[in-house]
Amino acid sequence: MGMIERIEEISESAQEAVASADDLSSLEAVRVQFLGRKAELTGILRGIAELEADQRGKVGGLANEVRQQTEELISSRSAELEAAELELSLVADSIDVTLPGSPAAPVGHLHPVTRTRRMIEDVMVGLGYRVVEGPEVELDYYNFTALNHPPDHPARMLQDTFYIEPSPATTGGDRGPRDVLLRTHTSPMQVRAMEASPPPLFIIVPGKTYRRDSDATHSPMFHQVEGLAVGEGVTLADLKGTLLAMLREIFGPDREIRMRPHFFPFTEPSVEFDVSCFRCGGSGSLDGGDRCGLCKAIGWIELGGAGMVDPNVFSFVSDAGYDPDLVSGFAFGFGIERIAMLRHGIGDLRLMFDNDLRMLEQFS
Amino acid sequence: MKVPWSWLSEYCDTGLEPADLAERMAMTGTEVERVVEAGIADAGPFVVGRVVSVEPHPNADRLRVCQVDDGTGTRTIVCGAPNVDAGQAVIVALPGAIMPGGMEIGETELRGVLSSGMICGPDEIGVGERTEGILVLDGDPTPGTPASEVVPIEEVVLELEVTPNRTDCFGIYGVAREAHAITGASLAGEPWSDWDPGTDDECSDVVSVSVEDPADCLRFTARVFTGVQIGDSPAWLQARLIASGQRPINNVVDITNYVMLLTGQPLHAFDLDLVPGGELVVRRSRPGEGMTTLDGIERDLPEGTVLVCDGNGPAAIAGIMGGSVSEVGSTTGSVLLEVATWDGPGILRTSRELGLRSEASSRFEKQLHPALCDRAQAVAARLMVEVCGATEVPGMVDVFEHRDPERTLELRSGSVERVLGMDVPVEEQLEALDRLGFSPRPSPDGIEVTVPPDRHFDVTREIDLVEEVARISDLDTNLPATLPSGEGHTGGLSREQQAQRRTEDAMRESGFDEVVGWSFTSPDRIGALRLGESDQRSHATAISNPLSEEQSVMRTTVLISLLEIASRNLARGIGSVRIFESGRVYLPGGRTGEGLLGGAFPGGDPAPLYEPQVLGALATGEFRPGTWASPSIEAGFFPMKGVLEHLAGDLGLSVDVIPGAEPFLHPGRSGQVTVEGTGIGWIGEIHPLVARAFEVPSAVAFEIRLADLASASSVGDEVFREIPAHPAVERDIAILMPEEVAVSAVASAIGEAGGDLLEDVALFDVYAGEELPDGRRSLAFRLRFRAVDRTLAEEDVKPAWDAIVASIGSLKGELRG
Numbered sequence A: 001m002g003m004i005e006r007i008e009e010i011s012e013s014a015q016e017a018v019a020s021a022d023d024l025s026s027l028e029a030v031r032v033q034f035l036g037r038k039a040e041l042t043g044i045l046r047g048i049a050e051l052e053a054d055q056r057g058k059v060g061g062l063a064n065e066v067r068q069q070t071e072e073l074i075s076s077r078s079a080e081l082e083a084a085e086l087e088l089s090l091v092a093d094s095i096d097v098t099l100p101g102s103p104a105a106p107v108g109h110l111h112p113v114t115r116t117r118r119m120i121e122d123v124m125v126g127l128g129y130r131v132v133e134g135p136e137v138e139l140d141y142y143n144f145t146a147l148n149h150p151p152d153h154p155a156r157m158l159q160d161t162f163y164i165e166p167s168p169a170t171t172g173g174d175r176g177p178r179d180v181l182l183r184t185h186t187s188p189m190q191v192r193a194m195e196a197s198p199p200p201l202f203i204i205v206p207g208k209t210y211r212r213d214s215d216a217t218h219s220p221m222f223h224q225v226e227g228l229a230v231g232e233g234v235t236l237a238d239l240k241g242t243l244l245a246m247l248r249e250i251f252g253p254d255r256e257i258r259m260r261p262h263f264f265p266f267t268e269p270s271v272e273f274d275v276s277c278f279r280c281g282g283s284g285s286l287d288g289g290d291r292c293g294l295c296k297a298i299g300w301i302e303l304g305g306a307g308m309v310d311p312n313v314f315s316f317v318s319d320a321g322y323d324p325d326l327v328s329g330f331a332f333g334f335g336i337e338r339i340a341m342l343r344h345g346i347g348d349l350r351l352m353f354d355n356d357l358r359m360l361e362q363f364s
Numbered sequence B: 001m002k003v004p005w006s007w008l009s010e011y012c013d014t015g016l017e018p019a020d021l022a023e024r025m026a027m028t029g030t031e032v033e034r035v036v037e038a039g040i041a042d043a044g045p046f047v048v049g050r051v052v053s054v055e056p057h058p059n060a061d062r063l064r065v066c067q068v069d070d071g072t073g074t075r076t077i078v079c080g081a082p083n084v085d086a087g088q089a090v091i092v093a094l095p096g097a098i099m100p101g102g103m104e105i106g107e108t109e110l111r112g113v114l115s116s117g118m119i120c121g122p123d124e125i126g127v128g129e130r131t132e133g134i135l136v137l138d139g140d141p142t143p144g145t146p147a148s149e150v151v152p153i154e155e156v157v158l159e160l161e162v163t164p165n166r167t168d169c170f171g172i173y174g175v176a177r178e179a180h181a182i183t184g185a186s187l188a189g190e191p192w193s194d195w196d197p198g199t200d201d202e203c204s205d206v207v208s209v210s211v212e213d214p215a216d217c218l219r220f221t222a223r224v225f226t227g228v229q230i231g232d233s234p235a236w237l238q239a240r241l242i243a244s245g246q247r248p249i250n251n252v253v254d255i256t257n258y259v260m261l262l263t264g265q266p267l268h269a270f271d272l273d274l275v276p277g278g279e280l281v282v283r284r285s286r287p288g289e290g291m292t293t294l295d296g297i298e299r300d301l302p303e304g305t306v307l308v309c310d311g312n313g314p315a316a317i318a319g320i321m322g323g324s325v326s327e328v329g330s331t332t333g334s335v336l337l338e339v340a341t342w343d344g345p346g347i348l349r350t351s352r353e354l355g356l357r358s359e360a361s362s363r364f365e366k367q368l369h370p371a372l373c374d375r376a377q378a379v380a381a382r383l384m385v386e387v388c389g390a391t392e393v394p395g396m397v398d399v400f401e402h403r404d405p406e407r408t409l410e411l412r413s414g415s416v417e418r419v420l421g422m423d424v425p426v427e428e429q430l431e432a433l434d435r436l437g438f439s440p441r442p443s444p445d446g447i448e449v450t451v452p453p454d455r456h457f458d459v460t461r462e463i464d465l466v467e468e469v470a471r472i473s474d475l476d477t478n479l480p481a482t483l484p485s486g487e488g489h490t491g492g493l494s495r496e497q498q499a500q501r502r503t504e505d506a507m508r509e510s511g512f513d514e515v516v517g518w519s520f521t522s523p524d525r526i527g528a529l530r531l532g533e534s535d536q537r538s539h540a541t542a543i544s545n546p547l548s549e550e551q552s553v554m555r556t557t558v559l560i561s562l563l564e565i566a567s568r569n570l571a572r573g574i575g576s577v578r579i580f581e582s583g584r585v586y587l588p589g590g591r592t593g594e595g596l597l598g599g600a601f602p603g604g605d606p607a608p609l610y611e612p613q614v615l616g617a618l619a620t621g622e623f624r625p626g627t628w629a630s631p632s633i634e635a636g637f638f639p640m641k642g643v644l645e646h647l648a649g650d651l652g653l654s655v656d657v658i659p660g661a662e663p664f665l666h667p668g669r670s671g672q673v674t675v676e677g678t679g680i681g682w683i684g685e686i687h688p689l690v691a692r693a694f695e696v697p698s699a700v701a702f703e704i705r706l707a708d709l710a711s712a713s714s715v716g717d718e719v720f721r722e723i724p725a726h727p728a729v730e731r732d733i734a735i736l737m738p739e740e741v742a743v744s745a746v747a748s749a750i751g752e753a754g755g756d757l758l759e760d761v762a763l764f765d766v767y768a769g770e771e772l773p774d775g776r777r778s779l780a781f782r783l784r785f786r787a788v789d790r791t792l793a794e795e796d797v798k799p800a801w802d803a804i805v806a807s808i809g810s811l812k813g814e815l816r817g
């Protein structure tokens, strides 16, 4: 057998030995056997100089190649075995991952009214509105008189009002009754905001409002959002587009809006607005053919009131630069609880202010 | 407003199903609350019958056996009515008929006689009041005629929610005009047209009226009818009243109600013989006056109530309710019919003062137009003659001083498009206004209209005409959806609004649930806080008409809400409560803080009260639940202070708590919260007496004013500082200190003594044990020294260290070990 064949034999058996080494110490033995000082291949390489000249290059080349190959095989096998051994020791070191985290970090929750309010604020901020707030204990002037509800006007009867006992802080003069009251809507801020800033004005006003009424659908305290947009050439069509954009953000991109003419003293024309039902898609019936309970099979859900700002309202803020011949505007208002109840399937308004933690903790 | 479908259709037959018209009305400004079926649901098995013979029942004294011709043959019906007689035309319910109560008529054996059907009484088919007898039809209707052709037994009623501006729709004819306007179906002529009270004024010979103040009574008309035969109204009239929600009384009273329902103008009938001398005076009530109203109630009249008086005193509360003194009854022979126009706000005020609202006052309070008086008198006169066999006394007493001219308005071309953002062709505008009764005609600038009297107070400006056109122009379909163009759209949350959200989020992240408490509370709750008289929070603003004592004053601290909510949850078996509220408190006015959060709201007049936004939090029970690896942490002062520190840290601030007492807190475990030296609120354990009053075992809480926190916040304005290039030197120092020296005082003394090199002072241990001298505790701080320009050596730190040791000595402390 020639030298070349022998080297090839060594190579083969080295490959087999490396592959069959199943731990790091047997691999080390393989390394010593094939690459150690006393190894046959080492001996061959050491004896290259003694070979015939024409054999030297061939044998030396092959022997070096096999040596290098074997070193690589051993090193990669070594990495494999090391990884496997680490894995084994890690497995031996395992914990019960199903135990709860510690220390416990309790999760808090925002009230559904706050979450809904923020969502509406964010949508309207995106449409270019600023958020302002006003007093909840308000002057009659802002709640009624300047919103085109003259004293003794029947429209005042539409809203059952809480009055505050006479207080020395009351102002008024020739600005209507001097009464102080709990605002019955967020609309007084329309007038306050216009007094404070000339047009154009794009604001929303979230906040608490109060009416003297208490049952499953009426709470003496509730929350509204008011919107007011005043500028040159603002139209009822702009109101429709704005409400539609807002409602689609809140209730989904497929929603439609419906505006029904109505009456409010401080808007003209006035409308009530509905959104197409997001449960039945406006058809009034569910997939299985059942009647949709959310919209009571009407396909529309009533949300709020709106309209074009009545020129009489502008006349109360004409000093601030609101001239009905130059600017026009729209206003809208709706209840925050109603949106929250619709979105989350809360049936009873009274739950909103009961503050049972088992209810609140359902809303992250 | 209840609108019987048959009555409406008499003036405007739209050809629509009631539900479809309801939908159209809802889309044009008049909500239809309900469409209800009144009377018989299916009139098919109800027919006219002729009583052929009546014989006694063989086995029952009070029953009779009748043979009745129903048009197809003769059937036997057993009847208990005393008034049944041969020859009468009656309504027969054939077997299979379903009565309004749901009872089905069948063939039944009654005491041995088979009865096939039923002869109906007026109440049984909804066309009259309950009586002993059956309904006997007038005239000579053919047997077998469907009953619904003879009497209105089948009725659908629309219940309208009429907005207060639309006084015209408080009358059937006005609703018919509206139906005409929105559907285009033809409108019958006005039921009051072609009327003339007669020029020979005999009326003023028997009646005189004087009005003291025309501001109270814009118009007073009176007519007289003699030879009045009082009785029940005919079935058709009773049926309409019943369907409209009114109870038939007698023909004269029924006529006044019927005419009011038709025209929207209330009327009042006096028994003329009970009005001494036929003299009526309209005046305000005098102190101590009272009267008995038609409902039989004796009432004290508030001073200044407008009255219609006869020579003896009050005979009616103007526009609200008549008096029993001259009530029309069975003995009445002559009727004085009043149709007047009252001052609306005055009626509203009086009605509120009396707590008495009637069909009449609910119309008058919205201000009716004087021209409606003629309409009501016209329709009433015809009915008084037809129904009561009365004779009209020619002429009419008419006290009518100030006649407003007719209102004409201009609707300029372009105005509709400018307001709506949608073009409505001028021909359509003309048609809409015409149908609504505005008599429009083209003018050089657009359209000129005359406002009809029943819209006089509602439509006063061009914008009101725009609305009328818009209503009728199918807004829903035609109005485009656009967004406002032009300037002014720079939306965003203000800095303080962002700060508010951060504080709320910080609380949520700390494991607290947000609550929304009532803004109102009870004086008892305020009292339970042990606040001193000079404390503003003890002066809660009172509501003059609260729903209950529990909600009768405005809260002056959110602590009350938090304690109430905690108590309620604990009572429901929830063991641990961690809650916060971000809301307002309501304090006496005359001052505010900064910005919206501080109650400084925009507007010409300041807010009546001081309404700062505060953030309050309360915890009781477990603060951190225990786990398998760590014990639970109970709510206490320091965990709560940690939350406050986290919250402030979220706004780039640090808070300090300095000793300070609130009467509702544990005196030894509470303090004032300050930011940069300014007090912004309090923190502490709730005083046991307060906790007991709210039925909370023990709790820790804080409340801070957000305006102060938000204005101090550095968020967004942070300035970059170079990252240190040289390492720090750390030294621990353990000190034995008198207990009464506050840790904050020690830390700040160390900080001052340490000079520029001292970068940080951190407390890491507090220890008080028996082996320490009495009244002393051990404090351990980790001090970090660093120079910006070099690595510190031991000798660099020494002077600072010595100064620190000296400062500790000056606080009567000493180094340990």
Ligand SMILES: [Zn+2]
Pocket (backbone or CB within 6 Å): A277, A278, A279, A280, A281, A282, A283, A284, A285, A292, A293, A294, A295, A296, A297, A298, A299, A300
């Ligand atoms: Zn639905």
